[in-house]
Amino acid sequence: MKHAHTHDLEHDLLAAAQWCAKRGEKLTDQRREVLALLLSAQGSMKAYDLLAEIQKQRPTAAPPTVYRALDFLVTAGLAHKLESKNAFVACCDFEHPHHGLMLICDRCHKVTELSDERLAARLAEDAASHGFSVAAQDIEVRGLCRNCRDGDTEGAA
Amino acid sequence: MKHAHTHDLEHDLLAAAQWCAKRGEKLTDQRREVLALLLSAQGSMKAYDLLAEIQKQRPTAAPPTVYRALDFLVTAGLAHKLESKNAFVACCDFEHPHHGLMLICDRCHKVTELSDERLAARLAEDAASHGFSVAAQDIEVRGLCRNCRDGDTEGAA
DNA sequence: GCCAAAGCTGTTACGTTATAACATTTAGCA
DNA sequence: TGCTAAATGTTATAACGTAACAGCTTTGGC
Ligand SMILES: [Zn+2]
Ligand SMILES: [Zn+2]
Ligand SMILES: [Zn+2]
Ligand SMILES: [Zn+2]
Numbered sequence A, B: 001m002k003h004a005h006t007h008d009l010e011h012d013l014l015a016a017a018q019w020c021a022k023r024g025e026k027l028t029d030q031r032r033e034v035l036a037l038l039l040s041a042q043g044s045m046k047a048y049d050l051l052a053e054i055q056k057q058r059p060t061a062a063p064p065t066v067y068r069a070l071d072f073l074v075t076a077g078l079a080h081k082l083e084s085k086n087a088f089v090a091c092c093d094f095e096h097p098h099h100g101l102m103l104i105c106d107r108c109h110k111v112t113e114l115s116d117e118r119l120a121a122r123l124a125e126d127a128a129s130h131g132f133s134v135a136a137q138d139i140e141v142r143g144l145c146r147n148c149r150d151g152d153t154e155g156a157a
Numbered sequence C: 001g002c003c004a005a006a007g008c009t010g011t012t013a014c015g016t017t018a019t020a021a022c023a024t025t026t027a028g029c030a
Numbered sequence D: 001t002g003c004t005a006a007a008t009g010t011t012a013t014a015a016c017g018t019a020a021c022a023g024c025t026t027t028g029g030c
Helices: A005-022 A031-042 A045-059 A063-075 A117-128 B008-022 B029-040 B047-057 B061-076 B115-127
Strands: A079-082 A085-088 A102-104 A111-115 A135-136 A138-143 B079-082 B087-090 B100-105 B111-115 B134-138 B139-144
Touching: A005 A031, A031 A045, A031 A063, A031 A085, A045 A063, A063 A079, A079 A102, A079 B079, A102 B115, A111 B139, A117 A135, A117 B111, A117 B115, A117 B139, B029 B047, B029 B061, B047 B061, B047 B087, B061 B079, B061 B087, B061 B111, B079 B100, B115 B134
Parallel strands: A102 A138, B100 B139
Antiparallel strands: A079 A085, A102 A111, A135 B139, A138 B134, B079 B087, B100 B111
């Protein structure tokens, strides 16, 4: 069983800060804190769970504290919102524009983010054939990950 | 500019009732009322907007009234939930199992439901290549419909 | 018809998710 | 320094959704 290494986390946070700087924005403490929580999470996290974590450090934090950070991270491409769960997840590859295909395990709640340009192209084609121009596509799929399908019991809720 | 005809609506409701009966379930008055509202809507409808409509007839209706009807309709395949909007839409072809691809116009809010088996297959393939078995896929895509892209001003919010 | 079981509805209360609005502080810069 | 824009603090409330329990209605066996 793996766990995230602090070194990896620091590396990711540094890359994120540089990514923000390149866009003329800043990864402030609050934003970094939320991103760190998302990066460290096994799966996705809900806004109020993030808030509870933040409040361990800053007891005065309120919903806008975390929602503002989340809005920033999502807009900057550093995180994604899982609409079907009202939850958030760190982007696995924010430096390269991609069409996220989110595989969400219903059992262990882990999220795997893929990118398939041909799938995205086919989708855009279908839409275009109906006169529809696609602006944003984030495909969310529910199911079972390999571990959970194979009868693993570690990740059960 | 078209509008739904009562005749079509009655036809759809009858077909829905028969569909329920075939499943050993019933399209009760409340469920039919909610479905009728969804079928008559130009785009999707939110639960509390449906509630407000229902309350014009039954002033005592409460949130569970509409959420129960919606749960039933979604489970029966008569309606879909648009996760990215927290809204609901009538299914365009509930008698045939399909993989919904929802084109949601960000401007006029109309929803077009497609089904593309090859797209669904490709998606399942991508997932399988990561050991993930897909249980449910409802793809939601935001963008602009033909009318709105062509500069139509009628549907603006 | 009577009863019991199951399903549906009424009703109250509450939990969860998200934002509006305005005050204050901080950061960047002339 | 003093101006401005961005970020944060703070309070309150809007929007979305469900738990729990009581009552009613339909159905099927007797
Ligand atoms: Zn991503
Ligand atoms: Zn799993
Ligand atoms: Zn459908
Ligand atoms: Zn449109």
